[in-house]
Amino acid sequence: MISSLDNPKVKLLLKLNMAKYRKLEQLFLVEGEHLVKEARQANALIEAFSLEEKAGYTQLDAKILKKICHTETVIPEIGLCKYFAKNEIHEKILILDGIQDPGNLGTIMRSACAFGFKTLFIGEGTVDIYNAKVIRSSQGAIFKLDFLFGNICEFINNLSEYKIYGTDVANGIPLAEVAKEKKIAIILGNEGNGISASVKALDLPNIYIPMENTESLNVAIAGSIIMYQLK
Amino acid sequence: MISSLDNPKVKLLLKLNMAKYRKLEQLFLVEGEHLVKEARQANALIEAFSLEEKAGYTQLDAKILKKICHTETVIPEIGLCKYFAKNEIHEKILILDGIQDPGNLGTIMRSACAFGFKTLFIGEGTVDIYNAKVIRSSQGAIFKLDFLFGNICEFINNLSEYKIYGTDVANGIPLAEVAKEKKIAIILGNEGNGISASVKALDLPNIYIPMENTESLNVAIAGSIIMYQLK
Structure with a gap:
């Protein structure tokens, strides 16, 4: 379980609160089980993080999750996603x-x-x-x-x-x-x-x-x- | 100008952030020039407060206004309003x-x-x-x-x-x-x-x-x- 704010992954996740870094890294975050699932279906998910120990997830401390999501209650699941490049012109x-x-x-x-x-x-x-x-x-x-x-x-x-x-x-x-x-x-x-x-x-x-x-x-x-x- | 958080008017305004006190006092707040004007037109305005010295307004400190409105920037004008009792059943x-x-x-x-x-x-x-x-x-x-x-x-x-x-x-x-x-x-x-x-x-x-x-x-x-x- 990652519990240090100095962990490089955590540092990256925290930076992605800023539009500037999202653009630079071509990465962004989604919060909550539903959105992690949608991101996975869209092939945009790079890594999933969870409060609980769970297969396929990197475990994160509650304190770190709160800090990343800027919330008072803990969002138990977040996803690191890559910019997706769908740019078709529909009708x-x-x-x-x-x-x-x-x-x-x-x-x-x-x-x-x-x-x-x-x-x-x-x-x-x-x-x-x-x-x-x-x-x-x-x-x-x-x-x-x-x-x-x-x-x-x-x-x-x-x-x-x-x-x-x-x-x-x-x-x-x-x-x-x-x-x-x-x-x-x-x-x-x-x-x-x-x-x-x-x-x-x-x-x-x-x-x-x-x-x-x-x-x-x-x-x-x-x-x-x-x-x-x-x- | 009111600049103390202990001022009874300020204490009342601060309490009105909570639904419980709004109901008890039958009072609520509006923020911003546009809403103060609308409240006045609707005869719901009891008292108007402003950051600036202004006729018809009670002057409030920037710090107090920020605290009342929970904002990072100052909303320069707020209004104390009474519950209005329009309860007609329209079509x-x-x-x-x-x-x-x-x-x-x-x-x-x-x-x-x-x-x-x-x-x-x-x-x-x-x-x-x-x-x-x-x-x-x-x-x-x-x-x-x-x-x-x-x-x-x-x-x-x-x-x-x-x-x-x-x-x-x-x-x-x-x-x-x-x-x-x-x-x-x-x-x-x-x-x-x-x-x-x-x-x-x-x-x-x-x-x-x-x-x-x-x-x-x-x-x-x-x-x-x-x-x-x-x-």
Whole structure:
């Protein structure tokens, strides 16, 4: 059993709380039995760690597990995973333009998976998809999606054949009037500021969800309603 | 300026982090300029506190504000509010059966407000609606809704004239086949366990949202899609 914070493996696991080191090492962590299982199925799991002595697991001290997961209660099982390189462009694409809240991004992944939006394009300014809270909120959906990264305007310029929509809290086409398309891409903007100026400048048609008595919906909610409607 | 943690007002504000004291005092806190404004408009504001010297505000030390809000950065404005007693039964009702995550409850409130589900019935086992994180996620929607509290089965038994639906991740009527009704009540269950056994025993029709490749949606997402469809 590893019980020292100076153990090189523990040092690595601790470093992976920071996006910088995840990117450098091309590694990330998942927490909990369910996610370790999903990671294994996706061939992303490198090593599994457990509080208990268990075949196929490296045993870790409760204190170390708490420190790695930043939790008050012990998560009894974690997994060290490698970045997975699934980057196919499917027929339904979700483009994320500066989503900042990890919980929102994870929830969006979960809905994207449920409604068949299998490719997520992660624009600059969006939170790291390998953030522990993103993965937790995604409930494993992260392992079932394809991801592309980069500049949204460049990506869109190469996306012929697709019907592409922006989203706006007030201006545009009411969701109920938007036709389903075989190939479709939806852009979701930042929680506070919406779609970025450079993407707005592309002058794409916008979808909006009619609301009463409220200024806006949570971005994960809005995106999920749109995906449900246009799936 | 108040700068002592021993100040009786500060002691009261600190205590309101706990549901027990909120209930006892029938008071709660809101954080941030936007929510203080919404609380004032709703006639729920008793006293406003600010980091800056400002007319109509009691000035508080940065250290005290941080301690009250449990934040690393200072929220420059908070409001002390009284429980508000709006409890009208509107035509569209959302019944919450054990929602535990404060972020989920707040997000549900925001969507309920947007889609005209103006009455929320808070069943036993649901997180306190006056929890700071609920209010933050609600983005002020809490001040625009009516709330009832108690036993769900008793409430439903007195709810004649309403079409009442449960929700289930897999069994029931697909959402697209559910007719809109003038008077409708939707029950949302717990994040992990769904609708409670006693409510299930009422044998109400269930709505489900068809999904692929995923076991379930986040409850705030599922509830919002249903409200959008049936509004």
